[in-house]
Amino acid sequence: MSPPTVNAYYSPWRNEIVFPAGILQPPFFDANTDDAVNYGGIGAVIGHEMTHGFDDQGRKYDPQGNMKNWWTAADEKRFQERSKKIVEQFNSYVAMDDLHINGELTEGENIADLGGVKLAYAALEKALQRKPAAERTQKIDGFTPEQRFFLSWAQVWRNNTRSEAKRLRLQVDPHSPGQFRVNGPLSNLPEFARAFQIPDKSPMVRPAKDRVQIW
Ligand SMILES: [Zn+2]
Numbered sequence: 001m002s003p004p005t006v007n008a009y010y011s012p013w014r015n016e017i018v019f020p021a022g023i024l025q026p027p028f029f030d031a032n033t034d035d036a037v038n039y040g041g042i043g044a045v046i047g048h049e050m051t052h053g054f055d056d057q058g059r060k061y062d063p064q065g066n067m068k069n070w071w072t073a074a075d076e077k078r079f080q081e082r083s084k085k086i087v088e089q090f091n092s093y094v095a096m097d098d099l100h101i102n103g104e105l106t107e108g109e110n111i112a113d114l115g116g117v118k119l120a121y122a123a124l125e126k127a128l129q130r131k132p133a134a135e136r137t138q139k140i141d142g143f144t145p146e147q148r149f150f151l152s153w154a155q156v157w158r159n160n161t162r163s164e165a166k167r168l169r170l171q172v173d174p175h176s177p178g179q180f181r182v183n184g185p186l187s188n189l190p191e192f193a194r195a196f197q198i199p200d201k202s203p204m205v206r207p208a209k210d211r212v213q214i215w
Pocket residue numbers: 048052109112
């Protein structure tokens with residue numbers, strides 16, 4: 001990646017995470033905006049890259065970058081049970097016409113999105129505890145810090161894609177389309193339902209038995 005590239009990566013064989021300068025600007029990061037927006041943007045992207053070290057591929061590497069199984073059999077079994085649910089979740093989404101998302105192809109990215117948003121949310125809550133009480137609940141444009149966090153995650157994935165490109169990407173891109181990178185993880189998170197006071201049985205609140213929790 002070059003310095004102006006708007007992207008980030010985790011490399012399991014180097015155990016290395018890189019954020020080029022290009023991604024450290026709006027909508028991902030803005031030094032002049034409030035913390036909640038930055039945690040929901042670049043914060044969740046940082047959490048995403050960290051979680052790649054523990055997704056279906058990254059988990060196969062040890063800290064030196066060697067492909068070596070360091071998991072106990074019990075943990076491995078539980079990881080596979082949980083990650084099977086995220087594969088099923090994304091397989092069920094129809095992205096366009098009759099084309100479903102490929103849950104196996106996008107598994108690692110979807111695990112990283114879910115873990116990344118969850119990690120960054122926990123970090124925001126911790127950061128808010130250090131603020132004066134009034135700031136912890138301060139609304140901006142009518143939204144609480146927790147609501148701004150989730151809105152920011154949604155804003156970073158806004159995009160406009162031609163249907164031909166979307167059709168191609170659904171076959172080859174390990175990332176889910178932007179809309180599902182938002183609705184997929186957020187509908188698994190009780191933190192999201194709480195922030196917007198969304199009742200159970202709403203489309204954006206998955207039933208407890210289907211809700212995915214990996215990390
Ligand atoms: Zn990724």
